Amino acid sequence: MKFTLNINGSPREVDAEPGTPLLWVIRDELELTGTKFGCGVAACGACTVHYNGTPIRSCSFPVDAAVGNQITTIEGLEGKVAEAVQAAWRERDVVQCGYCQSGQIMSAVGLLSTNTSPSDSDIDNAMGGNACRCATYVRIRDAVKLAAGKLEA
Amino acid sequence: MTMQVSRRGFLKTSAAAVAALYVGFDPRGALAAGDTATEINPFVRIDADGTVTAVAKHFEMGQGTTTGLTTLIAEELDADWNRIEVDFAPADAARYKNLAWGSQGTGGSSAISNSFMQYREAGAAARDLLVRAAAAEWGVDAAAITVSEGVLRAANREGHFGQFVARAATLAPVEKPVLKSPDQFKLIGKLDLPRKDSAGKTDGSAVFAIDVKLPGMVYVAIKRSPRFGGSLKSFDAAQAKQVGGYLDAKALPNGAGVAVYAHNTWSAFRARDAIEAEWDFSAAENRDTDAMLQAHRELAKAPQFNAGKTTPADAEAAIAAAAETVEAEFVFPYLAHAPMEPLNCVIEPTANGVRFHDGCQGPSFVQGAISKVLGLEPAQIEIVTVYAGGSFGRRATPTSDYQVEAALAFDLLGRKTPVKLVWSREDDIRGGYYRGMALHQTRIGLGGDGRILGWDHRIVTRPILKGTFMEGYFVKNGVDKTSVEGVADTLYRLPAHAVGLSDFDSPVTTLWWRSVGHTHSAYVMESLLDMLARSSDRDPVELRLSLLDRGDPQQSRMAGVIETARDMAGWKPGDRRGFAAHFSFNTWVAVVAEVTAQGNKVHVDKLHIAVDCGIAVNPDVVVAQMEGGAGYALNAVMREEITFRNGEVEQSNFPDYQPLRITDMPQIEVVIVPSAEAPSGVGEPATPPTGPAVANAVFAATGIRITELPMTKAGLQFV
Ligand code: FES
Numbered sequence: 001m002k003f004t005l006n007i008n009g010s011p012r013e014v015d016a017e018p019g020t021p022l023l024w025v026i027r028d029e030l031e032l033t034g035t036k037f038g039c040g041v042a043a044c045g046a047c048t049v050h051y052n053g054t055p056i057r058s059c060s061f062p063v064d065a066a067v068g069n070q071i072t073t074i075e076g077l078e079g080k081v082a083e084a085v086q087a088a089w090r091e092r093d094v095v096q097c098g099y100c101q102s103g104q105i106m107s108a109v110g111l112l113s114t115n116t117s118p119s120d121s122d123i124d125n126a127m128g129g130n131a132c133r134c135a136t137y138v139r140i141r142d143a144v145k146l147a148a149g150k151l152e153a
Numbered sequence: 154m155t156m157q158v159s160r161r162g163f164l165k166t167s168a169a170a171v172a173a174l175y176v177g178f179d180p181r182g183a184l185a186a187g188d189t190a191t192e193i194n195p196f197v198r199i200d201a202d203g204t205v206t207a208v209a210k211h212f213e214m215g216q217g218t219t220t221g222l223t224t225l226i227a228e229e230l231d232a233d234w235n236r237i238e239v240d241f242a243p244a245d246a247a248r249y250k251n252l253a254w255g256s257q258g259t260g261g262s263s264a265i266s267n268s269f270m271q272y273r274e275a276g277a278a279a280r281d282l283l284v285r286a287a288a289a290e291w292g293v294d295a296a297a298i299t300v301s302e303g304v305l306r307a308a309n310r311e312g313h314f315g316q317f318v319a320r321a322a323t324l325a326p327v328e329k330p331v332l333k334s335p336d337q338f339k340l341i342g343k344l345d346l347p348r349k350d351s352a353g354k355t356d357g358s359a360v361f362a363i364d365v366k367l368p369g370m371v372y373v374a375i376k377r378s379p380r381f382g383g384s385l386k387s388f389d390a391a392q393a394k395q396v397g398g399y400l401d402a403k404a405l406p407n408g409a410g411v412a413v414y415a416h417n418t419w420s421a422f423r424a425r426d427a428i429e430a431e432w433d434f435s436a437a438e439n440r441d442t443d444a445m446l447q448a449h450r451e452l453a454k455a456p457q458f459n460a461g462k463t464t465p466a467d468a469e470a471a472i473a474a475a476a477e478t479v480e481a482e483f484v485f486p487y488l489a490h491a492p493m494e495p496l497n498c499v500i501e502p503t504a505n506g507v508r509f510h511d512g513c514q515g516p517s518f519v520q521g522a523i524s525k526v527l528g529l530e531p532a533q534i535e536i537v538t539v540y541a542g543g544s545f546g547r548r549a550t551p552t553s554d555y556q557v558e559a560a561l562a563f564d565l566l567g568r569k570t571p572v573k574l575v576w577s578r579e580d581d582i583r584g585g586y587y588r589g590m591a592l593h594q595t596r597i598g599l600g601g602d603g604r605i606l607g608w609d610h611r612i613v614t615r616p617i618l619k620g621t622f623m624e625g626y627f628v629k630n631g632v633d634k635t636s637v638e639g640v641a642d643t644l645y646r647l648p649a650h651a652v653g654l655s656d657f658d659s660p661v662t663t664l665w666w667r668s669v670g671h672t673h674s675a676y677v678m679e680s681l682l683d684m685l686a687r688s689s690d691r692d693p694v695e696l697r698l699s700l701l702d703r704g705d706p707q708q709s710r711m712a713g714v715i716e717t718a719r720d721m722a723g724w725k726p727g728d729r730r731g732f733a734a735h736f737s738f739n740t741w742v743a744v745v746a747e748v749t750a751q752g753n754k755v756h757v758d759k760l761h762i763a764v765d766c767g768i769a770v771n772p773d774v775v776v777a778q779m780e781g782g783a784g785y786a787l788n789a790v791m792r793e794e795i796t797f798r799n800g801e802v803e804q805s806n807f808p809d810y811q812p813l814r815i816t817d818m819p820q821i822e823v824v825i826v827p828s829a830e831a832p833s834g835v836g837e838p839a840t841p842p843t844g845p846a847v848a849n850a851v852f853a854a855t856g857i858r859i860t861e862l863p864m865t866k867a868g869l870q871f872v
């Protein structure tokens with residue numbers, strides 16, 4: 001079945017079975033591979049994208065429901081918050097294997113877009129669903145705070 | 154500018170018209186240079202525009218190798234860090250072997266240590282060639298030329314590397330280039346050198362094998378036996394055929410399962426789940442976890458092999474004379490590695506063989522295994538190495554399990570169609586090659602003064618390397634080194650220390666898991682030392698120091714990290730925190746763990762980590778590996794276990810094999826002990842001592858001594 005999606009600001013037509021998780025349409029059909037598959041059951045956050053600016057787990061979100069809404073992937077991130085977050089991630093050299101980091105960054109941008117001075121517990125709430133098997137969490141927390149500082153400056 | 158792994162293809166551009174300088178080694182290991190990569194094994198290329206490319210013979214699973222190897226080249230070359238890129242070497246053991254093993258692969262925390270001289274020599278040779286070329290061009294003495302950040306200068310002349318590559322490529326490299334002395338290092342040891350892979354891994358552009366898509370490629374998922382050792386009797390694809398995107402289903406020739414082909418990943422997973430299969434479980438593991446543990450206990454009664462320096466009888470005699478004995482049994486569960494990127498790879502036909510796209514940890518393993526499966530010569534198997542989304546050991550198996558699955562699926566389609574093998578998280582959690590279950594039974598005799606008199610230590614686990622092609626190297630007198638490392642070779646001076654070993658037998662496959670045998674041996678040794686200290690009212694730090702002889706260089710460095718951790722944490726006698734230290738992969742790590750406990754609710758607040766890894770090539774990468782290695786251990790000791798019911802794995806995905814979360818992560822402070830010794834491993838050594846440090850802290854806080862992992866089994870809740 002054909003769906004017209006709005007991905008990273010452009011209309012994209014895709015052919016997919018109804019009910020296909022948005023993740024697989026983004027990765028296998030649209031070849032936007034920055035969004036990752038980690039669990040398929042909304043338990044790791046590797047697949048996080050923005051749905052009208054809010055982080056969602058694309059592995060557990062049917063493509064049908066994306067129609068008519070703005071979907072942003074890591075490749076389409078832009079704006080002050082995204083720049084601050086990505087710069088902070090690089091300054092702190094957060095990444096190890098890097099596989100979870102698109103999802104981490106999408107969650108962090110989602111957080112800082114609505115809350116520019118998050119407390120530790122705000123960070124816990126926003127980032128708690130993003131697993132990192134390399135355990136880069138010390139730096140993730142630091143980088144979120146560093147990005148918040150950049151936005152305030 | 155974005156820095157990321159070069160996409161230009163290091164070895165493919167030799168036909169290009171523009172000049173380039175390649176520097177590396179010839180097949181005999183002598184330094185070599187030229188303007189193409191054909192005659193030499195290049196470790197560095199310099200293009201006419203001045204761009205430098207380092208060739209990484211090790212893969213990048215997050216441990217920082219692409220940054221580390223590049224640092225070694227850039228240091229000796231005096232390159233501009235912002236203009237040096239990295240590319241992964243092709244599969245070619247003759248050129249790119251791990252000097253610690255003799256074949257090409259990454260593991261045992263050996264990437265930097267085995268490359269330290271090799272990569273520096275290549276960088277230094279390239280620098281010398283460029284200097285001599287510039288000297289000839291400018292008509293000045295080579296000694297008058299200085300090099301800094303990719304620019305050569307003499308009096309009023311200056312030029313970047315690229316301007317001299319054509320001439321440099323015509324010169325012969327010196328036999329032994331002069332290397333810098335440590336006081337001349339500008340990049341090695343620099344605290345804030347940015348990682349090479351940060352940019353690509355923060356904008357989604359870094360390529361992992363799961364991101365590779367080739368024209369005409371089909372996706373394959375495997376329906377595997379629900380029990381290890383089961384074999385396929387028959388299958389029915391009627392339901393799978395109803396799944397949109399389904400292509401075909403074929404039995405694997407080795408009986409291991411059914412290859413289910415589809416147009417995309419999602420269809421492959423769904424069609425695979427819809428396959429009905431019948432299995433023969435006559436040779437399978439059919440037991441529950443409890444029965445497997447009982448089998449370990451039976452085996453502990455009469456150890457099959459002697460791995461210690463003392464016989465069990467001598468240890469027994471010493472213990473019989475003791476005033477007091479401390480006895481303990483430790484039980485460790487099966488663990489999955491669960492790298493964040495589920496296993497996968499792509500295989501495609503080439504003119505005379507095949508090409509893999511893989512986050513490949515052991516290229517030589519894969520070439521060996523696939524050459525047998527497909528009847529090809531190893532050289533006909535090309536491997537394009539891409540980033541690996543974690544491994545922790547899982548991507549290198551002696552059998553090359555997942556690459557073999559891909560090759561079989563590729564073969565079944567007639568070897569013409571590119572095939573991408575995809576594993577779901579469920580496949581991963583249930584896919585075996587676990588850290589094996591392990592049982593330790595220990596009896597220690599103490600004199601009236603608390604001195605250790607004898608130590609009887611028995612270990613039962615499934616050997617990792619017995620029966621594999623690595624057996625000859627790792628198994629001596631029946632003892633698989635990976636079963637007893639960390640106990641049999643402990644740095645502590647223990648009198649009458651007997652180490653008995655029995656092999657557990659099961660079709661459940663086991664493998665090295667970040668720090669291998671040390672994952673359980675360090676927990677046991679460091680818990681026992683804490684128990685001995687408590688029972689004889691001695692300070693745990695002082696007890697450890699009393700068991701080390703500073704006249705021995707290894708024991709002295711162990712004492713060094715113990716004292717550093719003690720001092721950084723402000724440890725005082727009577728301290729109610731947890732202490733542990735361990736030596737593995739030629740690196741010494743000591744940890745002080747702080748926890749808070751309210752009833753059975755525990756939070757790990759902080760870890761103080763001291764590490765001695767020789768020269769820290771990239772200190773920030775060392776710190777990151779201490780953080781990551783500690784977090785990986787913490788996750789496991791807190792709540793990870795793979796359990797079996799009638800031979801079937803009970804866990805399936807992250808909801809029931811719960812990864813560490815940001816809320817679980819303690820603060821971590823790392824001190825790197827200054828050293829002028831050669832660099833040693835950092836990817837694994839933080840893992841072994843972290844678990845027992847936390848366990849000892851839990852004991853100090855709650856009085857609960859945890860000898861069976863994970864800790865949640867003792868009723869602890871981590872909050
Ligand atoms: S892949 Fe979507 S949450 Fe894990």
Ligand code: FES
Nearest residue numbers: 097098132133134
């Ligand atoms: S960086 Fe490897 S999983 Fe997060």
